[in-house]
Amino acid sequence: MIRIAVDGMGGHYAPQVVVEGAVQAANDFAHLEIVLVGQTDALKRELNRHKVLGGKIVIEHAPEVIEMGESPVSALKKKKSSSIGVCIDLLKQSKVDAVMTAGNTGAAVAASTIHLGLLKGIKRPGIAISTPTLHGISIAIDVGANLNPSAEELCQYAIMADVYARSIYKKKRPSVGLLNIGEEECKGTEVLKEAYKLLRESSLNFIGNIEGRDFFTGKVDCIICDGFVGNVVLKMCESVIETAVALISRELKKNPLSILGATLCKPAMDSIRKETNYEEAGGAPLLGVNGIVIISHGMSSAKAIRNAIRVAGEIVSQDLNTHIIDAISTMINPTNNSVRKNP
Amino acid sequence: MIRIAVDGMGGHYAPQVVVEGAVQAANDFAHLEIVLVGQTDALKRELNRHKVLGGKIVIEHAPEVIEMGESPVSALKKKKSSSIGVCIDLLKQSKVDAVMTAGNTGAAVAASTIHLGLLKGIKRPGIAISTPTLHGISIAIDVGANLNPSAEELCQYAIMADVYARSIYKKKRPSVGLLNIGEEECKGTEVLKEAYKLLRESSLNFIGNIEGRDFFTGKVDCIICDGFVGNVVLKMCESVIETAVALISRELKKNPLSILGATLCKPAMDSIRKETNYEEAGGAPLLGVNGIVIISHGMSSAKAIRNAIRVAGEIVSQDLNTHIIDAISTMINPTNNSVRKNP
Numbered sequence: 001m002i003r004i005a006v007d008g009m010g011g012h013y014a015p016q017v018v019v020e021g022a023v024q025a026a027n028d029f030a031h032l033e034i035v036l037v038g039q040t041d042a043l044k045r046e047l048n049r050h051k052v053l054g055g056k057i058v059i060e061h062a063p064e065v066i067e068m069g070e071s072p073v074s075a076l077k078k079k080k081s082s083s084i085g086v087c088i089d090l091l092k093q094s095k096v097d098a099v100m101t102a103g104n105t106g107a108a109v110a111a112s113t114i115h116l117g118l119l120k121g122i123k124r125p126g127i128a129i130s131t132p133t134l135h136g137i138s139i140a141i142d143v144g145a146n147l148n149p150s151a152e153e154l155c156q157y158a159i160m161a162d163v164y165a166r167s168i169y170k171k172k173r174p175s176v177g178l179l180n181i182g183e184e185e186c187k188g189t190e191v192l193k194e195a196y197k198l199l200r201e202s203s204l205n206f207i208g209n210i211e212g213r214d215f216f217t218g219k220v221d222c223i224i225c226d227g228f229v230g231n232v233v234l235k236m237c238e239s240v241i242e243t244a245v246a247l248i249s250r251e252l253k254k255n256p257l258s259i260l261g262a263t264l265c266k267p268a269m270d271s272i273r274k275e276t277n278y279e280e281a282g283g284a285p286l287l288g289v290n291g292i293v294i295i296s297h298g299m300s301s302a303k304a305i306r307n308a309i310r311v312a313g314e315i316v317s318q319d320l321n322t323h324i325i326d327a328i329s330t331m332i333n334p335t336n337n338s339v340r341k342n343p
Numbered sequence: 344m345i346r347i348a349v350d351g352m353g354g355h356y357a358p359q360v361v362v363e364g365a366v367q368a369a370n371d372f373a374h375l376e377i378v379l380v381g382q383t384d385a386l387k388r389e390l391n392r393h394k395v396l397g398g399k400i401v402i403e404h405a406p407e408v409i410e411m412g413e414s415p416v417s418a419l420k421k422k423k424s425s426s427i428g429v430c431i432d433l434l435k436q437s438k439v440d441a442v443m444t445a446g447n448t449g450a451a452v453a454a455s456t457i458h459l460g461l462l463k464g465i466k467r468p469g470i471a472i473s474t475p476t477l478h479g480i481s482i483a484i485d486v487g488a489n490l491n492p493s494a495e496e497l498c499q500y501a502i503m504a505d506v507y508a509r510s511i512y513k514k515k516r517p518s519v520g521l522l523n524i525g526e527e528e529c530k531g532t533e534v535l536k537e538a539y540k541l542l543r544e545s546s547l548n549f550i551g552n553i554e555g556r557d558f559f560t561g562k563v564d565c566i567i568c569d570g571f572v573g574n575v576v577l578k579m580c581e582s583v584i585e586t587a588v589a590l591i592s593r594e595l596k597k598n599p600l601s602i603l604g605a606t607l608c609k610p611a612m613d614s615i616r617k618e619t620n621y622e623e624a625g626g627a628p629l630l631g632v633n634g635i636v637i638i639s640h641g642m643s644s645a646k647a648i649r650n651a652i653r654v655a656g657e658i659v660s661q662d663l664n665t666h667i668i669d670a671i672s673t674m675i676n677p678t679n680n681s682v683r684k685n686p
Contacts, residue, residue, distance in 0.1 A: 235555030264604025
């Protein structure tokens, strides 16, 4: 049995939608036990509205809530018994195997980093999102934990993304690309030029710089970027299909033949929306912390919450962090923490 | 008559496509005179393949070419008579009114900054692209000239974008948004927090932070960002429609009814492609330099080149730089170059 703590109060639609998603996960995945963390009364009220059929859900009380707009570090200091704080404590005490939250991302990153600590050799954690492309899933890291990574930190993200792609997506030798403003080695900031050099010398399957246009096409399995550009791009991706559909619908309504055409195309359009919907991927692991923490979108639907919990279970099953520790110890020079060169 | 120097050797498909675009512009816009700059033989050979009907095209010899992948500053030093260098010289000597190039962006920015200098009060130039959204054109600045702008430089970009939106797009009181990873004032890097404060205190119509998802929706008229994220996002935008169309086509081919549907939708789809095509916008001015310099996409088609030349003409007609100088002198405190607070 895998036990997963779910931050019942985290996210724009908490606790309603989070509880609904947790119930779906409990019912669909018999090997998971959900520990719903938050204000007992509110969680019980929501739980009573659903039928928990096969699975198991228990409640763990946490009286305080960190709101979405709060400054992470000061909120964590002020609210010692927040739902995210209690989740991380349960994980630290090994009372659960993983944590899933759709709440304040900064607070989740700070609580994880401070209380769980980092995996041996890792300098900063990064959020690794799975994004749908023309050629299947790509992983992008970091998408919001580290706005100004160093070249070494970017390399560590590449190592972790490689392990993630191999363990979870069963990719044989994942390709790695550095998000930049041009393909040439001389492009971008000093940090990116240095990261390019380190990645080229590593044993990873580094194919060089990629550009914004390569994001959707699935040119590489692992997209390495700083958390600022990663976050902006991720939020763009989410809006792209919606915007395209809005544009297309507006245009199609202009004449009767295309209205008929649109009706005939609807099943295909729905299938694309499903294929490219973030709800399917569900959640993004915070890689590099000493524990499995899954961060989900603040606007997550119940289905997205269910899938994020599923992802948490898969990562626990695959023992991802052990593989990351192995890869880092093989590829990072222990004397000075630098990336070991390709022999 | 407005005279525009066109870098005949700049861009992935130069000189063929550039010359073709220049001929289209000369034929379509009788008030423009085109000075094609580059290797005379090559340009003449291309010119001979087209009919110049109404307009006027002359050739100015420049023996050297800066390639797309070259390091800008060292290339400019080494090649004193490059086509982009000669273009900028012509502008400096007032022999032309504007320059248009689809060549090495870094070289165009460096040559303009070094040889033309900056407008009074401006600290760094920025590239202002016009991007199609759900609600018309938005302007995004910077998209590649300045990878690490200061808070003050971001504010100056906002002032210049405001002037551009008013002069060229006739927007009454353009809204301004700062591209960030969250809407709250506390979000993002230290530079962005400082820029937020300066913009809020300015007399611009600043509506706060915007996120990646707001890029396509046209939430604001002017999107202010650093050149790195701007460039990545811009290149994503270009690929979005292509990717969406590829996804949709693949899906639609799966059954006969949707094939029929797709046929009926085709005119609407074509219209969207046109509406969102970068070729229509054509070129992006490098704002802040002492002269009109239009930068076009390296992959520009003849039509995109034609439209970039048209944009150059419009900006000259509107006397944009005089308006920018006025705005900067009104809004920037001359004693310390800081943004003047809203009275």
